[in-house]
Amino acid sequence: MSTTTAQKSIRRSPNERVLVLCWGNPGRRDDGIGPCLADRLKAHHLEGVTVESAYQLQIEHANQVAESDLVVFVDAAASGPSPFIARPLGPLGKPAFSTHALEPGTVLALAHELYGADPKAILLGVRGYEFDEFDEHLSPRAERNLDAAEHWLAAALKSDPS
Amino acid sequence: MSTTRRVVIEPLTRVEGHGKVTIRLDAAGEVENARLHVVEFRGFERFIQGRPYWEIPVAVQRLCGICPVSHHLAAAKAMDGIVGVDELTPTAEKIRRLMHYGQIFQSHALHFFYLSSPDLLFGFDADPAVRNVIGVAGAYPELARQGILMRKYGQEIIEATAGKRVHGTGAIPGGVNRSLTDTERRRFAAEVPRQKQWAMEAVAIARDYTLENLAFAGEFAAFPSNHLGLVQADGTFDLYDGVLRAVNAGGEKILDDVDTSRYADVLVEEVRSWSYMKFPFLREFGPDRGWYRVGPLARLAVCDRIGTPAAEAARADFSEAMGGLPGTMSLAYHWARMIETLSAIEEIERLLDDPDIEGADLVRRGQRRNRAVGVIEAPRGTLFHDYVVADDDTVMRANLIVSTTSNNEPMNRAVESVARKFLVGTEITEGLLNHVEVAIRAYDPCLSCATHALGRMPLVVEVQDAAGNTVGEGRRGS
Numbered sequence: 001m002s003t004t005t006a007q008k009s010i011r012r013s014p015n016e017r018v019l020v021l022c023w024g025n026p027g028r029r030d031d032g033i034g035p036c037l038a039d040r041l042k043a044h045h046l047e048g049v050t051v052e053s054a055y056q057l058q059i060e061h062a063n064q065v066a067e068s069d070l071v072v073f074v075d076a077a078a079s080g081p082s083p084f085i086a087r088p089l090g091p092l093g094k095p096a097f098s099t100h101a102l103e104p105g106t107v108l109a110l111a112h113e114l115y116g117a118d119p120k121a122i123l124l125g126v127r128g129y130e131f132d133e134f135d136e137h138l139s140p141r142a143e144r145n146l147d148a149a150e151h152w153l154a155a156a157l158k159s160d161p162s
Numbered sequence: 163m164s165t166t167r168r169v170v171i172e173p174l175t176r177v178e179g180h181g182k183v184t185i186r187l188d189a190a191g192e193v194e195n196a197r198l199h200v201v202e203f204r205g206f207e208r209f210i211q212g213r214p215y216w217e218i219p220v221a222v223q224r225l226c227g228i229c230p231v232s233h234h235l236a237a238a239k240a241m242d243g244i245v246g247v248d249e250l251t252p253t254a255e256k257i258r259r260l261m262h263y264g265q266i267f268q269s270h271a272l273h274f275f276y277l278s279s280p281d282l283l284f285g286f287d288a289d290p291a292v293r294n295v296i297g298v299a300g301a302y303p304e305l306a307r308q309g310i311l312m313r314k315y316g317q318e319i320i321e322a323t324a325g326k327r328v329h330g331t332g333a334i335p336g337g338v339n340r341s342l343t344d345t346e347r348r349r350f351a352a353e354v355p356r357q358k359q360w361a362m363e364a365v366a367i368a369r370d371y372t373l374e375n376l377a378f379a380g381e382f383a384a385f386p387s388n389h390l391g392l393v394q395a396d397g398t399f400d401l402y403d404g405v406l407r408a409v410n411a412g413g414e415k416i417l418d419d420v421d422t423s424r425y426a427d428v429l430v431e432e433v434r435s436w437s438y439m440k441f442p443f444l445r446e447f448g449p450d451r452g453w454y455r456v457g458p459l460a461r462l463a464v465c466d467r468i469g470t471p472a473a474e475a476a477r478a479d480f481s482e483a484m485g486g487l488p489g490t491m492s493l494a495y496h497w498a499r500m501i502e503t504l505s506a507i508e509e510i511e512r513l514l515d516d517p518d519i520e521g522a523d524l525v526r527r528g529q530r531r532n533r534a535v536g537v538i539e540a541p542r543g544t545l546f547h548d549y550v551v552a553d554d555d556t557v558m559r560a561n562l563i564v565s566t567t568s569n570n571e572p573m574n575r576a577v578e579s580v581a582r583k584f585l586v587g588t589e590i591t592e593g594l595l596n597h598v599e600v601a602i603r604a605y606d607p608c609l610s611c612a613t614h615a616l617g618r619m620p621l622v623v624e625v626q627d628a629a630g631n632t633v634g635e636g637r638r639g640s
Contacts, residue, residue: 040291113299134209
């Protein structure tokens with residue numbers, strides 16, 4: 001799916017409740033892309049958009065997800081295209097690994113199982129490169145990708161009065 | 163020709179971090195030993211060194227996404243010592259305790275309802291495709307919703323006391339930077355009865371499971387050990403502060419209420435060539451006899467009583483089931499963990515009824531020191547933070563012993579015990595994978611914290627012969 005197509009699928013009406021859920025560890029270089037994007041996006045003061053930042057996705061996020069019409073999950077991507085990739089996301093029936101940290105698809109599945117909620121969901125993976133050391137700065141390439149992702153997402157989340 | 167073989171399991175599903183298990187077989191095909199290996203990520207000490215001491219309680223939360231509050235508080239306790247404060251203001255101590263009990267409450271609820279309940283509710287041999295968090299949500303939605311709301315409650319207490327859920331700033335050297343508002347206090351207090359009821363029900367689930375499966379639990383990853391934890395000076399259970407006590411398998415005190423600043427005098431961290439994670443032991447007894455358990459099972463073993471009524475009744479019940487001796491069953495961690503959850507909500511209730519929780523006297527200062535130790539009982543066990551701070555206020559040296567490191571030897575023994583019982587030939591069965599998972603999960607390890615590794619969770623079982631050739635393999639997860 002192209003980012004243009006993803007952008008169209010995000011386009012929303014003013015009444016839609018949007019949750020942008022960003023996660024990662026800002027102390028491990030590019031793993032912090034998600035929380036960095038959250039900080040930047042909050043500064044845009046987008047109407048009807050709630051921006052959350054977390055270390056890891058967890059069970060309680062199912063609650064928030066269930067109260068939303070559209071959820072944008074934002075994480076650093078260790079591989080894949082740069083500057084970012086956006087694609088639709090559905091519930092994942094089986095956790096891929098630890099429930100100390102959930103996959104976004106598992107959070108969607110929990111929201112469905114527990115609350116009967118099936119919000120529209122997009123996964124935004126912003127390409128990072130440096131994950132293997134403790135440092136609170138993004139790599140220069142990740143910074144550039146973050147700029148592009150911020151610009152794209154902020155534009156996509158502006159409500160469409162039509 | 164030797165026919166010694168090794169079974170390798172890597173990494174572990176549904177426990178945090180990147181590790182693998184190797185089971186070595188002898189010439190007769192019997193289990194010779196089992197080892198839990200961990201891949202370490204280095205560099206945290208460098209991340210800390212050179213930073214001003216007042217940044218440390220926030221910076222250490224970068225260590226781990228599972229229990230950042232424990233690192234925040236352990237570091238803050240150490241920094242109290244650096245600024246020369248041995249006793250906080252009543253409000254500061256109570257706010258920190260409230261934060262800590264909120265952390266214990268939500269962490270234990272997460273583990274019980276979402277990590278261990280699939281095993282307990284569906285059975286260890288159930289298909290992993292069902293035996294997981296989604297399976298619980300489908301079959302036991304009310305229980306799953308309770309788990310979420312318990313976790314949410316604890317997280318909201320953390321947010322109110324630490325400033326935010328992630329990378330809180332509430333605890334500072336010498337005290338705290340906020341107290342509760344009356345609105346917050348009333349809001350949290352109104353929710354206590356429901357949360358306490360759920361905690362009591364969770365105790366009952368864990369208790370009933372253990373008692374109904376006592377014969378199995380008594381054989382599954384069960385072994386006698388020493389136990390270590392903090393207690394108050396009079397022996398009362400305490401998760402925030404106290405003296406170090408250890409008991410042996412017979413319940414006799416073998417570390418007699420030592421001041422936490424002396425931890426390095428009584429504990430040694432052994433390095434073994436095959437694991438990046440160290441093996442702590444009690445110096446007096448050496449590595450073979452001095453290793454110990456930490457965490458819920460150990461804390462109930464070292465304390466004489468719990469200071470809140472419902473949890474104390476549950477502890478007495480637990481102690482009776484253990485025959486009045488320290489617990490030997492790894493599976494009993496689940497019951498002990500829920501008793502601690504009940505204790506945490508009772509402590510929260512008590513604090514929310516205390517006017518000091520809204521006080522304004524938040525910080526003290528004393529004579530600046532260069533070295534200090536902060537110790538706390540984190541959800542998974544005793545957590546040590548030890549810092550040397552230079553005269554220019556920057557950290558020169560840091561040493562951390564995290565809970566999972568202390569449980570390293572017990573987890574190895576648990577895996578070995580399971581391997582001896584469930585490994586047949588060299589075939590890596592689902593049953594073996596399930597039981598290894600369950601044994602390690604009882605300790606709720608946070609390997610990413612213990613090793614500073616990024617967590618990745620596939621499960622691979624590999625059988626190797628004496629020459630290191632792979633002769634069999636099983637795999638689960640991504």
